Amino acid sequence: METKEKPLTSVMEDYLEAIYDLDKEQKAVRVRDIARKMDVRMPSVTSMLRSLKERELVYYEKYEYVELTERGEDIGREMRRRHGIIREFLTEILKIDYKTADEDACRIEHTLSPQTVNSLTDFMNFIQKCPLGEERMKYFEEYQKRIRKEAEEDM
Amino acid sequence: METKEKPLTSVMEDYLEAIYDLDKEQKAVRVRDIARKMDVRMPSVTSMLRSLKERELVYYEKYEYVELTERGEDIGREMRRRHGIIREFLTEILKIDYKTADEDACRIEHTLSPQTVNSLTDFMNFIQKCPLGEERMKYFEEYQKRIRKEAEEDM
DNA sequence: AGTCTTTGTTAGTTTAGTCTAACATTATTA
DNA sequence: TAATAATGTTAGACTAAACTAACAAAGACT
Incomplete structure (x- = not known):
């Protein structure tokens, strides 16, 4: 027992x-x-x-x-791993600035299910091997810039 | 004051x-x-x-x-919005099952910075307009399935 | 060795959120 | 309408995690 x-x-x-x-x-x-x-x-x-x-x-x-x-x-190592993966996703894919990404990662690393963390890991590995493509990411970043301008006015 | x-x-x-x-x-x-x-x-x-x-x-x-x-x-509406976006990301992109995705969303919706939520929103909108592509997603899903098999053994 | 500074601990308080047990109100229905 | 069931409240206890104030130990410096 x-x-x-x-x-x-x-x-x-x-x-x-x-x-x-x-x-x-x-x-x-x-x-x-x-x-x-x-x-x-x-x-x-x-x-x-x-x-x-x-x-x-x-x-x-x-x-x-x-x-x-x-x-x-x-446990410490696992938290560090999660933290890194999440931050990487936020900076690489969502284009969040490092500081914000790091803070967000710190807050959510505890609460994500193992499934999600694993899936995110897979996703990042996958993207590494099979990038989203230059034009696509550029397009997304411009799209974002446009949207963000608008968002700033709301604050 | x-x-x-x-x-x-x-x-x-x-x-x-x-x-x-x-x-x-x-x-x-x-x-x-x-x-x-x-x-x-x-x-x-x-x-x-x-x-x-x-x-x-x-x-x-x-x-x-x-x-x-x-x-x-x-505030309630905003939380609902965030929740929906995060869950959508988790189910659509990371292929997490609905229940787990919903629980994860519930836990992280409070702690993500507005930047990240906005960026995620943009990302999902962007994907809508400009999908990752059939073959690509299929490839990812298969990639995932392989990885998951291995992960199960660790549990 | 003796003093001062830095570091660490103890004791006790606070806050948010939960719970149980007991009581109160409202609703249902015989 | 009186009894019962369902719903809601109060009072009080508990927990995790933080804090301050006061004391204690270790280290550094003369």
């Missing part, structure tokens, strides 16, 4: 992704870094780390550096 | 969309209906209706039917 694990919240996933990223960027990950990256105060991080530790997603002792467990790293 | 309004939460947006839908489906909208549609208990609805009333998004008196104010209706 398995222990019934509560599902992760999307905030937890965010923290795992942040820690995963920081771990790639630097040698050691501290509370401070996580707080900065997540744009929260340090006590929020401390308390989240306690939850993540309980779920065996991070190694963490008071005043020590933070590390992901294998499970934690798997 | 304007009163600084707190932004709506995505849950509030969900309620407004639900009420908007119900209003189109039937003559009168009751707490019961909203609870069923949102899959929550009635007290949750009552308390949300108080918040929405405070923000002047619904007309609501104890034991009475619920109606959207003009502002509330605008």
